[in-house]
Each structure stands twice: as structure tokens, then as C-alpha cells.
Amino acid sequence: MMVLxxxxxxxxxxxxxxxxxxxxxxxxxxxxxSSLWAMALARLLPGTRSGAxxxxxxxxxxxxxxxxxxxxxxxxxxxxxxxxxxxxxxxxAVAWLSIAATGRA
Amino acid sequence: xxxxxxxxxxxxxxxxGLLLGWVLFLVFIAGTIAFYREGLNRWMRPExxxxxxxxxxxxxxxxxxxxxxxxxxxxxxxxxxxxSPGAPVFWVPQPKPGEGRGRGxxxxxxxxxxxxxxADGLVATARETRGGDFxxxxxxxxxxxxxxxxxxxxGFASMMTLVAILSGIVTHKKIFRDFFTLRRAKGQRSxxxxxxxxxxxALPFHLMxxxxxxxxxxxxxxxxxxxxxxxxxRAMGDALFPTMPAIARAGRPAPLLDLRTIAADAERRLGAxxxxxxxxxxxxxxxxxxxxxxxxxxxxxxxPRLGYDGVTGRLLWQAPPTGAAAETAGVMIGLHAGRFAxxxxxxLYFLCGVGGTVMVASGMVLWTVKRRERLPDPQCPHLGFRxxxxxxIAVIAGLPLGIAALFWANRLLAxxxxxxxxxxxxxxxxxxxxxxxxxxxxxxxxxxxGLLGATGALLVGLPLYDLAFTNxxxxxxxxxxxxxxxxxDAAMLVIGIAFLLIARRVARHRPIxxxxxxxxxxxxxxxxxxxx
Numbered sequence: 001m002m003v004l005x006x007x008x009x010x011x012x013x014x015x016x017x018x019x020x021x022x023x024x025x026x027x028x029x030x031x032x033x034s035s036l037w038a039m040a041l042a043r044l045l046p047g048t049r050s051g052a053x054x055x056x057x058x059x060x061x062x063x064x065x066x067x068x069x070x071x072x073x074x075x076x077x078x079x080x081x082x083x084x085x086x087x088x089x090x091x092x093a094v095a096w097l098s099i100a101a102t103g104r105a
Numbered sequence: 106x107x108x109x110x111x112x113x114x115x116x117x118x119x120x121x122g123l124l125l126g127w128v129l130f131l132v133f134i135a136g137t138i139a140f141y142r143e144g145l146n147r148w149m150r151p152e153x154x155x156x157x158x159x160x161x162x163x164x165x166x167x168x169x170x171x172x173x174x175x176x177x178x179x180x181x182x183x184x185x186x187x188x189s190p191g192a193p194v195f196w197v198p199q200p201k202p203g204e205g206r207g208r209g210x211x212x213x214x215x216x217x218x219x220x221x222x223x224a225d226g227l228v229a230t231a232r233e234t235r236g237g238d239f240x241x242x243x244x245x246x247x248x249x250x251x252x253x254x255x256x257x258x259x260g261f262a263s264m265m266t267l268v269a270i271l272s273g274i275v276t277h278k279k280i281f282r283d284f285f286t287l288r289r290a291k292g293q294r295s296x297x298x299x300x301x302x303x304x305x306x307a308l309p310f311h312l313m314x315x316x317x318x319x320x321x322x323x324x325x326x327x328x329x330x331x332x333x334x335x336x337x338x339r340a341m342g343d344a345l346f347p348t349m350p351a352i353a354r355a356g357r358p359a360p361l362l363d364l365r366t367i368a369a370d371a372e373r374r375l376g377a378x379x380x381x382x383x384x385x386x387x388x389x390x391x392x393x394x395x396x397x398x399x400x401x402x403x404x405x406x407x408x409p410r411l412g413y414d415g416v417t418g419r420l421l422w423q424a425p426p427t428g429a430a431a432e433t434a435g436v437m438i439g440l441h442a443g444r445f446a447x448x449x450x451x452x453l454y455f456l457c458g459v460g461g462t463v464m465v466a467s468g469m470v471l472w473t474v475k476r477r478e479r480l481p482d483p484q485c486p487h488l489g490f491r492x493x494x495x496x497x498i499a500v501i502a503g504l505p506l507g508i509a510a511l512f513w514a515n516r517l518l519a520x521x522x523x524x525x526x527x528x529x530x531x532x533x534x535x536x537x538x539x540x541x542x543x544x545x546x547x548x549x550x551x552x553x554x555g556l557l558g559a560t561g562a563l564l565v566g567l568p569l570y571d572l573a574f575t576n577x578x579x580x581x582x583x584x585x586x587x588x589x590x591x592x593x594d595a596a597m598l599v600i601g602i603a604f605l606l607i608a609r610r611v612a613r614h615r616p617i618x619x620x621x622x623x624x625x626x627x628x629x630x631x632x633x634x635x636x637x
Binding site for chain 2: 039073
């Protein structure tokens with residue numbers, strides 16, 4: 001009985017930790033990754049500079065919601081965290097390279 | 106769609122919906138009321154006559170400003186129409202030497218430099234009130250807190266809503282069937298059906314209003330795209346909101362042209378009514394007049410603008426197009442505010458807003474209804490359950506009562522009272538705080554019934570009070586052909602009666618959880634639903 005209770009408690013804490021990771025992935029990391037994608041898209045999208053900027057921000061707002069959904073759909077909390085960090089990292093690299101190459105207005 | 110995915114989204118739907126649901130309820134109810142912002146601006150100032158001749162008001166505004174502020178830096182005139190309480194005007198004085206390029210629009214300065222021109226073209230004196238504009242501001246600025254914090258909070262809640270809506274769609278196995286399903290008086294099942302019906306029926310509206318709401322706050326919430334492209338964000342502002350090139354004051358006096366002439370020319374060129382006129386350097390040879398088209402006539406909230414020479418009336422400038430993306434954002438904000446919508450569509454907006462408010466409320470109640478059945482001891486629920494239950498009462502039943510109290514304060518506070526406009530709002534929060542106390546001390550069902558009933562009585566009382574003590578009651582407004590005021594009185598009556606009926610139902614309600622439990626044990630469940 002004792003062992004069973006301990007396992008139960010451990011499973012409960014594991015579940016709480018998993019949810020905490022998903023919240024971390026969904027809220028601060030999701031917002032950060034969306035923001036980085038806003039920067040990357042603002043550099044990459046065609047059209048005028050102001051137009052690309054507005055379009056990028058419009059898309060990034062939707063990405064925030066998608067990131068939150070993904071964070072809870074991913075197989076595990078850790079997976080949610082690293083995939084979102086990776087997605088943000090790609091955007092950061094793109095934005096940084098583009099700004100380093102052609103500068104800002 | 107895999108079962109795991111749906112279950113994960115159901116979890117997300119429940120918790121993203123619950124945690125900021127109370128903020129969301131406030132945002133929904135205030136935003137819904139704000140669709141009738143102009144109507145309430147007049148309803149809350151019963152002294153004012155309806156504008157019949159907008160051009161007469163405009164001429165009056167020019168006469169007033171020419172006398173009151175002949176040497177101002179600029180004037181701003183909101184053009185009156187039949188739905189506005191008149192023409193609000195304000196002016197910015199010349200900066201004093203050494204004052205620099207300050208905008209000179211500090212809260213206090215602006216308050217002293219404004220007036221309302223009434224239907225007869227003279228300065229109107231009405232009771233001091235924020236009118237329907239309060240609900241518009243309350244909708245995203247909240248109250249008693251710095252607006253930036255409020256907008257972040259509302260923005261965060263809106264993002265949670267977007268997530269709740271999207272995950273709610275995924276959660277639905279049979280979205281089309283739920284559209285037609287409403288099982289009444291079946292406890293939890295009915296709450297779920299009601300939540301589904303209000304959510305699914307107006308689903309395109311909910312998605313649209315949530316996403317476009319985020320777009321209205323985009324510059325605050327998502328400034329990073331601008332950072333990536335500009336070292337100075339003012340350059341972005343200039344590209345998106347072009348203004349007529351400024352010119353220096355000539356120093357030679359020259360009479361300003363009759364603004365009605367310019368207004369008529371602008372309306373002819375734009376092919377649509379105008380909503381505002383800004384005059385820089387009035388009375389000087391370098392006077393310039395900028396005219397904006399009314400957002401009532403177009404989807405895009407960033408409307409076309411024309412610039413005129415204020416002395417000769419020659420057209421000098423037209424706002425250049427800002428590009429597809431900026432127009433898309435402008436149209437989204439226009440869709441959100443619904444200013445373009447005429448009477449019929451505006452009413453549909455209002456109904457969808459009511460649907461959204463009920464969706465949020467039923468979702469919050471569903472959380473408790475669902476969990477009450479599973480409580481180990483229903484007589485003594487755990488702390489989390491009690492908090493949600495009481496907060497639901499305090500917000501879902503309490504806020505409408507506070508709003509009714511605000512309307513009563515608008516009618517009853519002494520007209521000359523100091524700080525009257527602010528006290529109307531204090532009245533709302535005081536009444537609301539009272540309901541929160543009641544929600545904590547009374548037994549839940551009695552608190553629900555009492556608060557809903559009191560709200561109903563207060564709302565029904567308002568049109569009756571108008572009939573008895575003002576000359577703008579329901580029948581008088583109808584006789585004058587003022588459908589807006591008559592409609593608002595009628596709406597308060599109808600909504601008040603609805604509150605009374607709901608209160609009666611709640612008071613007579615006998616919980617059926619016990620019965621349901623026994624039934625469930627006896628028969629196989631009809632549908633093993635995903636937990637939401």
C-alpha cells in the first residue's frame with residue numbers, strides 16, 4: 001500500500017512538472033518565439049518596409065496562439081520547450097543575419 | 106484527429122478559459138455595451154436636443170472657437186451628426202516661448218480647453234458624464250489602474266481567449282450537431298449545450314472580434330516587427346499615418362474661410378460624410394485645414410483625409426495610400442469597432458456580443474457545475490471550488506448590477522455636483538464591491554437569485570424613471586422620431602425583464618445532481634464526452 005501511495009504521489013508531481021513546462025513553453029517562450037518570428041518576417045516579407053512590418057506583426061499575433069496550442073499538444077513538456085526554443089532560435093538567426101547584412105532604416 | 110490531441114486541447118480550453126474568464130467577461134460586456142456608445146452618450150445627457158442640422162453646429166463651433174481661442178495653435182472639431190450629442194471641440198494654445206515642441210495636450214490643459222457645441226450651434230451645458238465613452242474605455246483601459254498595465258492584462262486575456270476558442274473548436278467532436286442541440290433542464294448537459302450554442306452560433310464573430318481586438322493593441326503587444334526594421338519608430342508612424350507637411354506661421358492675419366464651405370467640398374470629393382476637422386494656425390495667412398472622412402462610411406478605420414488652405418479653400422494635399430498590409434490592419438480594427446455598421450448590422454454586433462458574454466459566463470458556471478457532481482463532499486467543497494463559485498457570482502451577477510447602478514447614478518446624482526462624472530463610475534464600483542461582499546456571505550443560490558433579480562429591477566426601473574421624470578422617455582422619444590433613445594429605453598426594459606425571469610428560475614431551481622447520478626449508474630452514459 002505504502003509503495004503504491006508513493007508512486008501515486010510521484011506521478012502527481014510528474015504531471016504538475018509537465019504542466020509547468022508546458023505553461024513555460026506556451027506563455028513566455030511562445031511569446032518570445034512569436035516576437036522573434038515577427039522580427040524575421042518583418043525582414044523577409046516582400047513589399048514596402050512599413051507594409052512588411054505590419055504584416056509580420058499580424059502573423060506573429062496568430063503565432064502566439066499556435067505556440068500555446070502546440071505547447072499542450074506536444075508529446076511531453078520538455079519536447080514543447082525545446083521545439084519552441086528551436087523555432088525561436090531559427091527566427092533569431094534569420095533576423096540577426098538580415099539586420100547585419102542590410103541594416104535598419 | 107487523434108484522441109490525444111483533442112484531449113490536450115480540452116485541458117487547454119478549460120484552463121485558459123477559466124483563469125482569465127472574469128477579465129474576459131468584463132471585456133465582453135463593456136465592449137458589447139460600447140457598440141451603442143454614441144446612443145448612450147446622448148441617453149446619459151438627457152438635457153441635449155438631437156442634432157438636426159450638422160452644418161449649423163459646425164458654423165456654431167467655428168464662431169465659438171474664433172471668439173474663445175482666436176490665436177490658438179490648432180483647433181479640433183468633431184463634426185456632429187444625428188447620433189452624436191453635438192460637436193465636441195478642443196483647442197491647443199500657442200506654445201509659450203521656451204516651451205519647446207511639447208504637444209501641449211496634457212490631461213489638465215486639454216480639459217480646460219474644450220467645449221461641447223449643441224444642436225442650436227451654441228455651447229451646450231449638460232450634466233457632467235463620461236457617457237457611453239466610459240464603456241469604450243473600460244473595455245480595454247479598465248479603471249483605477251495605469252492604462253498600459255490594463256492593456257497588457259486585456260491583451261493577455263484576449264490571447265487566452267483566442268487560444269480557448271481555437272482549442273474549443275478542436276475539442277468539439279460534432280461541431281455541426283452541437284449547433285442544433287439544446288437540451289433544457291438537464292443540469293450539466295444543459296450548461297454545456299448552452300455554452301456550445303452561444304459559442305458555435307456566433308463562432309465567426311468570436312474569432313473575428315478576438316483576433317481583431319488583439320490587432321487594435323498590436324503596437325503595444327507586438328512591437329518587435331518595428332524594432333527589426335526601424336531604428337526610430339517614428340519613421341514607421343510617419344509611413345502609416347502621413348500628415349500634411351507643416352508650415353510655419355506667416356504672422357499675417359487672414360480670415361479663416363467658412364468651414365462649412367470646406368466641409369461641403371470634402372464631402373463631395375470623398376463621396377462620404379466627414380467626421381472631424383482640424384485647423385492649424387487659425388486666423389493666420391498660413392492656416393491649414395485637415396478633414397477626415399467618417400469611419401461610419403468605410404470598413405477601414407484609417408479613413409481618407411484631405412488638406413486645405415484655410416484662407417483660400419484650395420485643396421493642397423491628400424493622404425497617400427499606406428499599402429495593403431496597413432489597410433488590412435485598418436480594416437481589422439474597423440471590423441472590431443463596428444463603426445461602419447448601420448442600425449441593423451449594429452444590432453447584430455450587439456447580439457453577437459451578448460452571445461459572447463453568455464458564452465463566457467456559461468463556460469465559467471459550467472466549470473463549477475461539472476465539478477460539483479464529483480466533489481467528495483458537496484456540502485463542504487474544497488477552497489479552489491469555493492473561490493471560483495463565489496467569484497462567478499461576484500463577477501457574472503455583480504458587474505451587471507454595478508452597470509445598472511452607474512445608469513441610476515447618471516440619473517440621480519445632482520447635476521451640479523463636483524466630480525460628478527467620476528462619481529457615476531465610483532457608484533458602479535461601490536455597487537459591484539457590495540455584490541462581492543454579498544457573494545461571500547450568502548448561500549450561493551440565494552446570492553445568484555438576489556443579485557440577478559436586483560439587476561433586473563434596477564434596469565426595468567430606468568425607462569420607467571425616464572417616463573415619469575424626464576421629457577425624453579420612451580413615448581416622447583418615439584414621438585420625436587428618435588429611435589436610438591427609444592431603443593435604448595426599450596432595450597433596458599427587455600434586458601431587465603430577462604434578468605428578472607432568470608432570477609425567478611434560479612430561485613425556483615432544485616438541483617438534480619443526485620437524480621442524475623443515480624441515473625448514470627443505472628444506464629450506460631449516452632455519450633462518453635471528452636472532459637472540458
